[in-house]
Amino acid sequence: RTYNTAILGATGAVGQEFINLIEERNFPFKNLKLLASKRSAGTKLMVKGKEYVVEEATDDSFKDVEIALFAGGSISKHFAPVAVKAGAVVIDNSSTFRMDPEVPLIVPEVNPEAIKDHKGIIANPNCSTIIMVMALKPLDNIAKMKRVVVSTYQAVSGGGKEAMEELEEQLRAIAEGTPIEPHILPGASMPKHYQIASNLIPQIDVFQDNLYTKEEMKMINETRKILSDDKLRVTATTVRVPVLRSHAESVNVEFDDAISVEEAKKALQAFPGVVVRDNPDEMEYPMPLFTSGKDDVEVGRIRLDESVEYGLNFWVCGDQIRKGAALNALQIAEYMIEHDMI
Ligand code: 2RA
Secondary structure, three states, X not given: OOEEEEEEOOOOHHHHHHHHHHHHOOOOEEEEEEEEOHHHOOOEEEEOOEEEEOEEOOOOOOOOXXXXXXXXXXXXXXXXHHHHHOOOEEEEOOOOOOOOOOOOEOOOOOOHHHHHHOOOEEEOOOHHHHHHHHHHHHHHOOOOEEEEEEEEEEOHHHHOHHHHHHHHHHHHHHHHOOOOOOOOOOOOOOOOXXXXXXXXXXXXXXXXXXXXXXXXXXXXXXXXXXXXXXXOEEEEEEEEOOOOXXXXXXXXXXXXXXXXXXXXXXXXXXXXXXXXXXXXXXXXOOOHHHHOOOOOEEEEEEEEOOOOOOEXXXXXXXXXXXXXXXXXXXXXXXXXXXXXXX
C-alpha cells in the first residue's frame, strides 16, 4: 500500500536528500507534501518527474498525513506534536526529542526493537552518532564494550547548505587570491566566525558548562541511549574540517574481554550498512572521497590498541546527509512499513 507523506524542511540539504532517496528507493508515497518555512514557500521541486510547489508549514499542513519526515531544526518542537495529533508518525531529524524517554532514538540496523515503544515521534540521532554506532554495534555484539573515545572530522554539510556554500566560496577565494569573509562556521548565530578552508575548527555547536560542546555531549548521551548502556563510558572531541559531505571519525574502544582484528573485521563486514575497507598493504582505507553520496558506512585502519588489555582502534567514514540524516530517517519509515507499524 502507499502512504500520505510529508517532508518538513524540504528545501534544505537534508530535505533535498529525502527527495532524492524517495525517488531512488521508490518509497511508497501516495500524496506527497513538501513543507518549509514561509521564506522557502513557493519553491518548485521535481519529484519523480512531477513538479511540486513547497508550501509554508502551518498547523493545518498535516491533515491526512501518515508519515512526516522532519529534516531538522527548531521548528520540530512546534510541528512534531501537531503532526502526531493529526495522526501522523513523525520521524524527526532534529535534536529536540532525542533524549526524551518517551521517544525512541533509532538506527534501524542497531536498535529497531525500540521503535515499537513510540508514541508518535521517533527521533533520528545526530549524524556523527549514527556513523559511529553503525561500527560500534557489530563489535559490541561480540565483545562487551566498556569505554569509547572518539575524535571526529566532520564535513561542513553538517552546518547546512550555507556552510557547504561557504567552503566552496572560500576555496575559490584562495584560488583567486581574493579576500575571505567567514560568516557561517562554526555557527551562523555565533558571535565569531572562522575560515574553514585549509583550517580546522574544534567547535561544533555551543560550549556547555563542562567545556564540552553540545555536539560532543550528543555523541556521548545518544550513543548510550541507542545501545541501551548507560554504564558505557564515552568521551568525544568533535572538529569541523574542510570536507563537503562525509564525516570521518577516529574511534578507540576498550572491551571487557578479548577481541581480535580478524573477529572485528568479520563482524563489521557482516553488519548491514557497513563495508570494511581495510588493506594497509594496498593503502586501502575509508575516505570521504569514497563514502560521499553513498549509503554505506566504511570502516578501516582496524588495529589492536596495545596500550590496554583489550582495545581496538578504527577509522569510520559515512555520508553525513545520507546515512547521517535522511537515509537513516527514511530507513526507519521503511522498517515501520515492512513491520506494519504505520
Ligand atoms: C553537524 N552534527 O555536523 C551536526 C548537525 N548536523 O553540524
